[in-house]
Structure formats: C-alpha cells, structure tokens
C-alpha cells in the first residue's frame with residue numbers, strides 16, 4: 001500500500017506526541033502530581049497510533065487503556081488529557097476521573113467501561129447499529145492479550161462474526177497481562193488463533209512497525225466497510241514499563257526488555273523515514289520541537305486550569321435523550 005508522505009510524517013508526529021505526553025505524565029506521577037494512577041503505552045505506541053490513524057472521520061474507535069495514541073489521533077487534545085491527569089475541570093471527564101477512562105463522542109471515541117475487553121461487545125453494538133442503518137462506517141476495538149481470555153471478548157467476537165458486522169478487532173499483544181506472561185495466559189502460540197474459533201480471519205503484524213499496523217488496519221477497515229465482516233489483528237509488541245507506574249515490573253526478565261528495546265517503534269519509524277521518505281534528520285527534529293512545545297503548553301494549561309466544583313459532579317452524568325452518534 002502506498003502511504004502518502006504527509007501521512008507518514010503525521011504517523012511519526014503522533015508517535016512522538018504519545019511518547020512525550022506519557023513520559024511527562026510518568027514524571028508528574030513520580031512527583032505526586034497525578035490524581036490516581038498512570039498507565040502508559042510505552043513501547044507499544046505504534047499499535048494505537050496506527051489503528052487510530054487508519055480510521056476515517058465518521059468511524060468509531062473503542063480503545064482500551066493503553067491506547068493514548070488513538071485518543072490523540074482522533075483529536076482529543078494533549079491539553080485536555082494533561083488536565084484530565086491533574087484532575088482539572090478542563091480535563092476530558094471534567095475532573096470526574098483522574099486517568100485514562102476517557103472518550104469523546106465528538107471525536108468518535110468511546111470511553112471504555114473497564115481495562116479489559118468489554119469494549120469488544122460495546123464496539124460490536126455500534127457496528128450493529130451501522131449495519132442496521134446502512135451506514136458505511138466501521139468500528140475499531142482494541143484490547144490487550146490478557147483481555148482476550150475473558151468472556152466479553154468471546155461474546156463480542158462471536159456476535160460480530162455471526163452478523164458479519166463492520167468491526168475490526170485489534171489486540172495489543174505486549175506479552176504481559178499485569179504480572180502474567182503470555183505462556184501462563186493461554187496454551188496457544190498466537191493470540192490470533194483465538195479468532196479462528198469464531199470464523200474471523202486474522203492477521204499477525206509487527207506491532208512495533210507502525211507502517212505494518214496502519215496498513216493492516218486500513219485494509220481490514222475497507223473489507224469491513226464493504227460488507228466483508230470483521231478481521232482480528234494481533235500486534236506483537238512489548239510493554240516496556242510496568243503495568244502502571246506504581247509497578248516496577250521486576251517480574252519481567254531484563255533480557256526480554258533489552259531485546260525489545262532494540263525494536264523501539266519510534267526508532268523503527270525514524271529509520272524507515274530516513275531510508276524512504278526524507279532527506280535528513282532536520283525534518284524529524286522539527287517535528288520533535290513542535291511536539292515538545294505542545295506538551296509544555298499542555299502542562300501549563302493543565303496547571304492553570306481550575307479544579308471542578310462539587311456541583312460540576314452532577315453535570316454530564318446522563319446522556320441527553322435524542323443524541324445520536
């Protein structure tokens with residue numbers, strides 16, 4: 001698939017934005033400034049940026065908690081996300097929640113009901129609505145490897161397959177579900193084998209190669225959009241930080257982290273761009289300066305924003321009747 005130069009550079013920009021935003025959140029967490037925990041996608045950013053960027057404007061993303069890239073790509077700003085982490089009124093949930101349980105229907109992003117795979121059946125419901133209304137829209141739902149061991153994963157996948165719904169299921173297989181390594185999670189080699197049980201075609205991609213993730217997602221969305229039903233995409237990657245920033249991840253062998261460090265998704269994309277798209281590092285440095293500035297401005301915005309009042313807690317609790325996605 002030919003990807004336009006402009007899109008390749010945008011993919012790089014979003015990878016950097018996601019990494020820098022979450023690195024800053026990590027520092028703030030260790031300074032005690034974050035209200036709640038800090039779960040990051042460090043090392044796996046190419047998954048959420050890739051599948052998020054491949055969606056069209058009217059599509060729906062049903063991300064899980066390690067999908068910061070998808071939130072940003074869809075248009076939820078770094079400012080609002082930083083304010084969210086600091087518990088401010090200007091955050092995505094208006095200060096009701098302190099971390100990543102975020103979504104915004106204005107940008108076609110569902111807030112996930114839990115960290116596990118419940119967004120699979122939720123996304124499936126939206127795909128059913130699109131099919132019933134005859135709309136050419138698709139849903140992308142993502143979960144971790146651990147999430148695929150749960151019942152909601154099964155229910156979402158099975159229903160979508162039976163009804164041939166326009167949904168693409170993504171799996172961020174980052175080798176660990178909290179402390180549980182993949183070999184203690186399932187007796188099969190590839191998570192993708194699970195899709196076979198539902199009659200869903202699957203694809204395994206290098207989750208640290210954003211061009212591969214983007215291409216696989218784009219192709220699967222087109223199949224779904226044209227009535228071909230769901231695809232399951234397993235993105236093989238590695239969670240490079242703890243489950244969240246409170247977790248030192250001592251249980252992960254150092255050699256495994258060293259091996260995956262060499263396959264960092266951002267370094268991979270830099271190499272790809274230098275070999276195929278750009279003439280020198282200047283353009284990359286320009287993008288990085290832009291990202292740095294954006295994160296500094298986001299932090300300043302969040303710091304200056306007010307906390308919500310008790311009355312604010314009563315607003316936005318229920319959907320407004322008649323509102324449609």
Ligand SMILES: Cc1ncc(C[n+]2csc(CCOP(=O)(O)OP(=O)(O)O)c2C)c(N)n1
Nearest residue numbers: 066115116143144145146147174176177178
């Ligand atoms: C029902 C339930 N059980 C346990 C948890 C705690 N928990 C949150 S995420 C998680 C691990 C998820 O692993 P995986 O799906 O592989 O995603 P990853 O963290 O690797 O991205 C656990 C055990 C939870 N939120 N809900």
